[in-house]
Amino acid sequence: ELSIALLGGCFLLAVGVSTAVARTLTQPLAVLRIGAARLAEDPDSAEPVRYTGRNDEFAQVVRSMNSLHGKLAGLHQDLGGRVESLTDERSKLITGREALVAQRAELQKDATELATQLEQLRNTVNHTFVNLSLxxxxxxxxxxxxxxxxxxREQDPERLATLFKLDHMATVMRRHSENMLVLAGAEHGHGHAGPIPLVDVARAAVSEIERYERVTIQSLPPHAQIAGFAADDLSHLLAE
Structure with a gap:
């Protein structure tokens, strides 16, 4: 009976020791499991994992987890600030882009209006030049x-010479008026029906310049002719 009692006591002692050892292992594991689950559910939580056991390997694991959580929280906060800053800058850029688009549209509208006004002014000026020239x-x-x-009808040589000078000055004025028509974009051609001899074209050009007496036509091909539609333009070109 004494042996049985001793065996029972040893068995109970072994069970108690085993239970105590198991509790020393399961309690820190439960703390780690619960703390890790809480951090996983709420990463922004500033409350660290609490462990009040011995300063053993489990305590080191808890401290490492808390340190890692603190660093991750700092990185997350820093990243959140950067994201917010980038979002603000993006909003500013979008606003600036919209303003630039609006300004561009307004400038295009102004440019179109100015081009229209310039075209109207050009047409008005050309029309005025054409009217005055005509x-x-x-x-x-x-x-x-x-x-x-x-x-x-004049027989007096002196008066006839004066009339020739007036005729020449009027011819020069006619050339200037026709040049103004050309600058205004209008055409005022007499348009001869047939070909014109080249010598007549040269003489017409000489008659349209101021110092015509300084020009002498030496020789030209006797049978050279210019098409009628180009004779006046060629004489003006030679005169210029």
Missing amino acids: RTLGLVERQLGVIEGLEE
């Missing part, structure tokens, strides 16, 4: 007709 040209043509009539 009026001047009409007066010069009438003046040339009057002078030619006087030349046909």
Whole structure:
């Protein structure tokens, strides 16, 4: 009976020791499991994992976990600040881009309006030049007709020479008026029906310059002719 009692006591002692050892192992593991689960569910939590056991390997694991959690929380906070800053900058860039797009559209509208106004002004100026040139040209043509009539009836050499000078000046004025029509983009060609001899074209060019007396036509091909539609333009070109 004494032996049985001793065996029972030893068995109970072994069970108690085993239970105590198991509790020393399971309690820190439970703390680690619960703390890790809480940190996984709420990473932003600032509360570390608490462990009040001995300063053993489990305590080192808990301290390492808390240190890692602190670093991760700091990185997460820093990353959140950077993301917020980048979001603000992105919003500013989008706002600036929209403002630039609006300004570009406004500038394009202004450019279109200015181009339209410039075209209208150009047309107005050209129309004014054409009107003035045509009026001047009409007066010069009438003046040339009057002078030619006087030349046909005049017998006095001095008066005839004066009429020739007036005729020449009117011819120069006609060339200037026709040049203004060309600059204004209009055409005022007489348009001869047939070909014109080259010598007549050269003489017409000489008659349209101021110092015509300084020009002498030496020799030209006798049978050379210019197409009628180009004769006046060529004479103006030679005169210029």
